[in-house]
Amino acid sequence: MALFEPTILLQLLIAGLLTGSLYALLASGLNLVFGVMRVINIAHAEFMLLGAYLAWVLYVYANVHPLLSLFIVVPAVFGIGWVLERTLIEHVVGRPLLTSLLATYGVSIIMVNAGLLVFASDFKSVPQLQGAIVIGELAISKPRLVAGVLAVILTFAVYLFLEITRLGKAVRAVAEHPHVATICGIDVQRIRMLTFALAVAMAAAAGVMLTMIYSFSPDTGADFIQKCFAIIIIGGMGNFLGAFYGGVLLGVVEAFVGGFGTTQWAEAVAYLLLVLVLLIRPTGLKGMADVK
Amino acid sequence: MSRFKALLSMFVVCVAAQTLSVALADSKEFVVGASVALSGKYARTGQEQLHGFQMWVDDVNARGGVLGRKMRLVHYDDESKPEVGAKLYEKLITQDKVDLLIGPYSSAVTMAASTVAEKHNFPMVSSGASSAKIWERGYKNTFGLYTLAEVYMDPILEFAKNNGLKTVALIYENTAFPRSVAAGVRTKATALGMKVVFDEEYGKASTDFSSMILKMKAIKPDMVIGGSYLPDSTAFMRQARENRLYAKIFAFAVGPGLPDFGKNLGADANGVMGNTQWEPELKIPGAGEFSKKYKAKYGHEPGYHAGGGYGAGQVLEAAVTRALSVDRDKVRKALYELDIVTTFGRFKVDGTGKQIGKPAYAVEWINGEREIILPKDAATHDPVFPFQDWSKR
Numbered sequence: 001m002a003l004f005e006p007t008i009l010l011q012l013l014i015a016g017l018l019t020g021s022l023y024a025l026l027a028s029g030l031n032l033v034f035g036v037m038r039v040i041n042i043a044h045a046e047f048m049l050l051g052a053y054l055a056w057v058l059y060v061y062a063n064v065h066p067l068l069s070l071f072i073v074v075p076a077v078f079g080i081g082w083v084l085e086r087t088l089i090e091h092v093v094g095r096p097l098l099t100s101l102l103a104t105y106g107v108s109i110i111m112v113n114a115g116l117l118v119f120a121s122d123f124k125s126v127p128q129l130q131g132a133i134v135i136g137e138l139a140i141s142k143p144r145l146v147a148g149v150l151a152v153i154l155t156f157a158v159y160l161f162l163e164i165t166r167l168g169k170a171v172r173a174v175a176e177h178p179h180v181a182t183i184c185g186i187d188v189q190r191i192r193m194l195t196f197a198l199a200v201a202m203a204a205a206a207g208v209m210l211t212m213i214y215s216f217s218p219d220t221g222a223d224f225i226q227k228c229f230a231i232i233i234i235g236g237m238g239n240f241l242g243a244f245y246g247g248v249l250l251g252v253v254e255a256f257v258g259g260f261g262t263t264q265w266a267e268a269v270a271y272l273l274l275v276l277v278l279l280i281r282p283t284g285l286k287g288m289a290d291v292k
Numbered sequence: 293m294s295r296f297k298a299l300l301s302m303f304v305v306c307v308a309a310q311t312l313s314v315a316l317a318d319s320k321e322f323v324v325g326a327s328v329a330l331s332g333k334y335a336r337t338g339q340e341q342l343h344g345f346q347m348w349v350d351d352v353n354a355r356g357g358v359l360g361r362k363m364r365l366v367h368y369d370d371e372s373k374p375e376v377g378a379k380l381y382e383k384l385i386t387q388d389k390v391d392l393l394i395g396p397y398s399s400a401v402t403m404a405a406s407t408v409a410e411k412h413n414f415p416m417v418s419s420g421a422s423s424a425k426i427w428e429r430g431y432k433n434t435f436g437l438y439t440l441a442e443v444y445m446d447p448i449l450e451f452a453k454n455n456g457l458k459t460v461a462l463i464y465e466n467t468a469f470p471r472s473v474a475a476g477v478r479t480k481a482t483a484l485g486m487k488v489v490f491d492e493e494y495g496k497a498s499t500d501f502s503s504m505i506l507k508m509k510a511i512k513p514d515m516v517i518g519g520s521y522l523p524d525s526t527a528f529m530r531q532a533r534e535n536r537l538y539a540k541i542f543a544f545a546v547g548p549g550l551p552d553f554g555k556n557l558g559a560d561a562n563g564v565m566g567n568t569q570w571e572p573e574l575k576i577p578g579a580g581e582f583s584k585k586y587k588a589k590y591g592h593e594p595g596y597h598a599g600g601g602y603g604a605g606q607v608l609e610a611a612v613t614r615a616l617s618v619d620r621d622k623v624r625k626a627l628y629e630l631d632i633v634t635t636f637g638r639f640k641v642d643g644t645g646k647q648i649g650k651p652a653y654a655v656e657w658i659n660g661e662r663e664i665i666l667p668k669d670a671a672t673h674d675p676v677f678p679f680q681d682w683s684k685r
Contacts, residue, residue, distance in 0.1 A: 011506060012503060012506065019500050116335060127556060127559075127560070130560060140534075144534075217523070223497035223499075227497070258502075266495075267495025
């Protein structure tokens, strides 16, 4: 069968890697918040859409290219995340999981409906950076390539921040044990604000790039958040790198299942993979054993 | 005790006032009831549909009403939810005691609302549903206005056949409406002697079509048809360009029919065909005039939801005029017998109330504009065929 030609396989692999790295950018933020705060942010994908809409507004009304608007949108959403953590999320940290689930679900509902009020349920997109780079038989989508590469860079940058810098170590300390972190003189609340802001800013960055790939409306988030949940469970709840591996893995597997099976099955793969990983490794690929 | 008396007397006054107003209203006007999506998913389309209803009411009353009586519209917000819609139709029929009913927006809400109307044996003109399933339940009181999903692609397939195309690649989302479109395509293609060489369903959350496109490239179909909505059709066309998928026709059910398709894709939209229920430019008597008035009143071009709202009103008006009363049985009989052309197009139903008179209109993006290409008598532009290869753009 023609599908087994090396170029086709390579094409599928590239498509999968690019989609996967965008998943990874989105999911690692969600996992970071869970790891540090034990809060599952159901509104995470809505922050992605917030980024997407800000980029769309900047493009339509000020003709700013989405890649440039990254520099405006990401800090802006970072600020929004910072304030939201202080005013709302901080109050549900340390409470039973259901409390934070309800709180973030509420945030999600408010954001979706605010989006519907302001932008209506029309689908938006930004026709920039279209087309593909063609190398011989291979065609690599320009927007997906840029999005994929940027996603890897951003995720890796945050990873380095967590591993190397003093502040990053403080974040990990809070994730490890908030109480001991406090005793060590770490301003835990500040760290949580930073973590949440960073996570939603990553989601916003994914959203900005989504504008050139896909058409979105205020309720597009639901499709993405479900996949994100599967990814962080596959990768390991609370583990930053785990979400990255999980995202890339899902992207590649989806591409191959879509290529050799049907696209319908590719959609189910996330959940099949989820069951498989849970059976073999209940804590996920890089999961923390102590997460209850 | 005095407080109780005061309350009681207030209650009595209220009831009396209401009875009086109902009695007064009864002698002077006909009441039309509808639930409209004013919040939730279809808030915007619902708003447009409501504008259509209201314009019709204003126009009818300006003409002196129907059978010498004025029309009055009673509407509630169904929040785009079937369960709320069902409750509201119950309320409209039993509490508001409306004389005439117009259906809600979307196939899902119509499914629920039509069951309530059927229970009360109350004829309802459905102004926003295109799923054939609604008319497969043996109901006698639901009258469709929209072209059915199953015949959406018929004109484009006929056009393709006439231009010598033989093979069709069919893709569609795994939800009710796209599946109906796909079923229609399979039937029509077989009837025309064309071959469906690729047939694949995809999930609602699909954002990546590259695997599908790679497989399609190996098969080289003459035309690609998508039973799709806007996000999937734009994503597919983007990736078709990226992966250099070529076909002589690309056509999608929902997507190219909306102005956003061009905004989202830019020049890549050119040459893509699609469907529309209605356009302001359609050469139907009254459509142009309606659009002009609508734009003057609401400040934007009417979409097909507005056109459908107005059309539903016209159908009711014609039925009441024919029945010479608002008696449910007479109106139902009239609705079955009607064969008229409203600003929304032809209205003619079969024995189940299913719309069979209104054709599917095909559109194509030509030089950044959405033009009606088929059927010929309604066209604003000749079809541009074949689809221009990506390398020559």
